[in-house]
Amino acid sequence: MDISNSFIFTFKMGDNFKLYGTLGLSRGASQDEIKRAYKKLAFEFHPDKNKGNAEAEAKFKEISNAYNILSDENEKAKYDSLGDNNYNGSGSCGSGGPNPNFRGHQDIFEAFFRGRGGPFGGHFDDDFQDNFFGFGMGGAGGPGGHGGPKKCPSIEKTLVLSLEEVYEGVNKNMTISLRKYCHNCNKTCNKCDGRGVIQQMRNLGILQQIFQGPCDKCQGSGTIIEPKQSCKECNGQGVYSKDQNATLIIPPGVDENYKSVFPDMGEQPKTANQKPGDLFLNIKIEEHKQFVRKGNDLHYKCDISFVDSVVGKDISIQYFKETININTKIFGVLAHGKKYLIEGKGMPIINTGNKGNMYVEFNVNYPKIKGDASNKVDDLRKLLEEVFI
Ligand SMILES: [Zn+2]
Numbered sequence: 001m002d003i004s005n006s007f008i009f010t011f012k013m014g015d016n017f018k019l020y021g022t023l024g025l026s027r028g029a030s031q032d033e034i035k036r037a038y039k040k041l042a043f044e045f046h047p048d049k050n051k052g053n054a055e056a057e058a059k060f061k062e063i064s065n066a067y068n069i070l071s072d073e074n075e076k077a078k079y080d081s082l083g084d085n086n087y088n089g090s091g092s093c094g095s096g097g098p099n100p101n102f103r104g105h106q107d108i109f110e111a112f113f114r115g116r117g118g119p120f121g122g123h124f125d126d127d128f129q130d131n132f133f134g135f136g137m138g139g140a141g142g143p144g145g146h147g148g149p150k151k152c153p154s155i156e157k158t159l160v161l162s163l164e165e166v167y168e169g170v171n172k173n174m175t176i177s178l179r180k181y182c183h184n185c186n187k188t189c190n191k192c193d194g195r196g197v198i199q200q201m202r203n204l205g206i207l208q209q210i211f212q213g214p215c216d217k218c219q220g221s222g223t224i225i226e227p228k229q230s231c232k233e234c235n236g237q238g239v240y241s242k243d244q245n246a247t248l249i250i251p252p253g254v255d256e257n258y259k260s261v262f263p264d265m266g267e268q269p270k271t272a273n274q275k276p277g278d279l280f281l282n283i284k285i286e287e288h289k290q291f292v293r294k295g296n297d298l299h300y301k302c303d304i305s306f307v308d309s310v311v312g313k314d315i316s317i318q319y320f321k322e323t324i325n326i327n328t329k330i331f332g333v334l335a336h337g338k339k340y341l342i343e344g345k346g347m348p349i350i351n352t353g354n355k356g357n358m359y360v361e362f363n364v365n366y367p368k369i370k371g372d373a374s375n376k377v378d379d380l381r382k383l384l385e386e387v388f389i
């Protein structure tokens with residue numbers, strides 16, 4: 001394995017996730033909660049309401065920045081898996097530049113509060129709007145970070161895990177094959193001069209209409225690949241594959257809501273003024289042969305005879321590497337279809353060291369009374385009345 005070419009990503013949840021705290025939320029808050037928290041705080045700390053108060057302005061920028069990241073599902077996923085220490089906004093490895101997709105603080109605020117039809121499509125109660133527009137807009141925040149290299153699209157992939165792997169936690173080694181465009185063999189498209197768009201004239205009777213569309217020669221990328229036979233980098237192919245090794249550390253208890261991100265391993269740039277996209281890895285957990293997972297709990301079904309359901313039976317449940325031995329007497333007389341609790345034998349609860357519970361549902365097989373035993377039924381009834389209260 002080429003060490004220089006490998007890196008490790010982890011779902012490690014012990015890292016700091018201050019952005020949530022900035023909005024007064026705990027990790028894993030929903031988009032709804034994030035939106036509500038931002039709305040409340042941004043209103044409170046808006047510089048127009050706190051004129052000359054540098055502290056409020058700094059706080060306003062801080063909460064806007066937190067909102068900016070957490071309100072974007074992909075950025076949120078990236079942040080959730082990288083934490084404060086490893087997350088650097090655009091996800092590029094150490095460039096530290098502003099993310100061109102990100103808006104300035106004031107931009108976000110305006111988009112949020114004015115945007116009835118905007119990206120948030122939110123409904124705000126009228127008295128809130130009246131209050132807010134009472135003190136006007138403007139002032140805080142620098143210009144939005146427009147310009148700079150454009151990020152290529154992200155790629156999504158799915159990693160399938162077994163429930164055993166999720167229970168124990170696992171390190172997954174992967175080789176990700178990147179399709180690189182050879183920059184030696186790239187040249188500026190001569191049809192659009194590298195702009196990626198062309199203007200075309202359309203005749204509409206006596207009128208002429210000029211419209212802009214993506215360049216058909218370069219598919220809007222602004223460059224075309226003309227492989228040089230002599231090119232050593234791509235062997236005259238124009239594109240080449242580069243394998244990147246990566247290890248993903250999956251902690252016990254992960255569920256399908258967790259996404260992991262591999263910065264810069266998505267779609268690769270064709271030109272120098274593009275940045276690589278990110279690779280998002282979704283998790284899919286295979287169905288298990290005996291347990292159904294619901295949140296942190298495990299549900300288990302067990303067949304039992306009527307007699308055993310009444311008098312009790314030793315059963316053993318294979319709980320991953322552990323065997324749980326119980327006598328059903330601890331639950332009393334079993335009711336068909338009822339779920340019985342075994343505490344602390346569920347899935348690990350991520351980042352806590354605790355576990356969920358197991359629920360055992362018994363499927364009782366009710367028998368028929370044998371034809372020649374009907375004369376014993378009265379004895380049985382008498383006996384049962386002696387045994388049970
Ligand atoms: Zn072109």
Ligand SMILES: [Zn+2]
Binds near residue numbers: 183234237
């Ligand atoms: Zn080449």
